[in-house]
Amino acid sequence: MEKKERKGAVLFSAYKRGDGIKKVLAKSREDVLLDIRESKLKGRGGAGFPTATKWMMVAAANSETKYIICNADEGEPGTFKDRVLLLEYPELVFDGMVIAAYIIGAKNGIVYLRGEYEYLKKSLEDYLESMRKDNLLGQNILSKKGFDFDITIRMGSGAYVCGEETALIESLEGSRGEARNRPPFPVTTGYMGHPTTVNNVETLASIPHIVSKGGEWFKKNGTDKSTGSKLFSVSGDCRKPGVYELPWGTKISDLLKIVEAEDSKAVQVGGASGFCIPKSQFNRTLAYEDAATGGSIIIFNESRNMLHILKNFMEFFVEESCGQCTPCRIGNVKLLEGIRMIEKGEYTFNYMNQLKDLGRTMQVASKCGLGQSSPNSFISILENFKDEIFNGNGGNNGK
């Protein structure tokens, strides 16, 4: 796979390896943190927690040992932006980790790379080695006395739930990837019980740009509550699928034009755990305050059977639920059974409404983000496409 020339306002703008680190080392930690706070950068994994706040908490934690973890376990169906960043822009991700380490005072960084991306591991390790040669990693980085930091790469083994930060930490500690109760949060009690910040690949990749060009520059793109730009992984029924960098606040209808999608019936925003947005709402904007997403955009055209799509999503969740808490373990199975009933035409509306209620219960009662978000597509697809799903034809719509 060769490196493509990509264009974008923030992430895909010009950057030379090490520049951000040099800038940061000349300043105090507090000033750098203020710059990042100024940018109002929020976590790009989907949850949207302010990055500066997270780092402030870890920086303030009183501990000799701290960790910075890069969450490269992107498993959300329809997401592949992290693959592109790691393959084509490793300098952004790793410089971001070094800068984070300087701010919070960590000596160790870990990249948790999903098992499916094992083919990226070799090139990433070679890249880290070249950074060590240039003194961007290791002891006294860029001759800054006492600033020691190194990065190791750890592999996942095919578990979607490990993208959840506490499950990821459990996995790193050598256990089953089952989410922990929170609090305590990883910022105080993370990897091996030490203060830890877990950040998405894209969040870290934004950092070198922010520290070298300033928070004000970053805010030029996007909306008031969602600053900067976002990488969107676009797939499905369109002529130009791929990764696009667009400012937050882009309308769904505009995105569809850019990727040359025609005849679109619905857009799944945020992957299987996101929401299905019907044609009538294509004027909604992609932003934390409206249609929030970790970047996954899947486009469906008029020929697609929405019940079949929903079944695919629910099969995914039944397989990937870790089974630790009851709402998620049993709930997803029940929702999938409901879809099979509709397929066969053996359902009652009363029971379907009960299932939607069950979904809403799962949203509040599940332990981690997986079970809290898995009913989203069930509820949004059944409500937005009830005419074609409950037509007594197994959702086939005559197609």
Place this chain on the structure above:
Amino acid sequence: MLVLEKNAMTEEIELLVHKYGKLRSSLLPILQDIQRKHNSIPDFAQQEVARLLDIHPVEVFSVISFYSFLNTEPKGKNIVRLCQTITCDMAGKTGVAKALERELGIKFGETTKDNKFTLEYVNCLGMCDQGPALLVNERVYPKVTPERAVQIIGEVK
């Protein structure tokens, strides 16, 4: 397992424990290395890992059973994984799946009699813009057609 094989396995695991450190957090990398080399983590290996890391064998088994890329039962020499997630499904996964099943004479979840291939489904491979995607061992193949899929497994034979 023969005594000789057991001894070789113990030696191998000792080296891995030395490499990653005698820590619980080394468990996953150690298991991943065993899996890569032997295509499974047999009972004896689990016991040895547990003994050398000073944890209970049940803990080791519990971790293996959690992750879909680790397994205790032997699998084929080459593991062929087809992405079953929605975009690959829409791009023609079913045709590829049928072609692979016909060509290898097995269903998904099964291993060929000569132990050369195991056929499995996998969730999103992160190649949604270039589906259907096929993962053969560690290599990923984008935009696979039924014909191309058969050609790919022909190449790894």
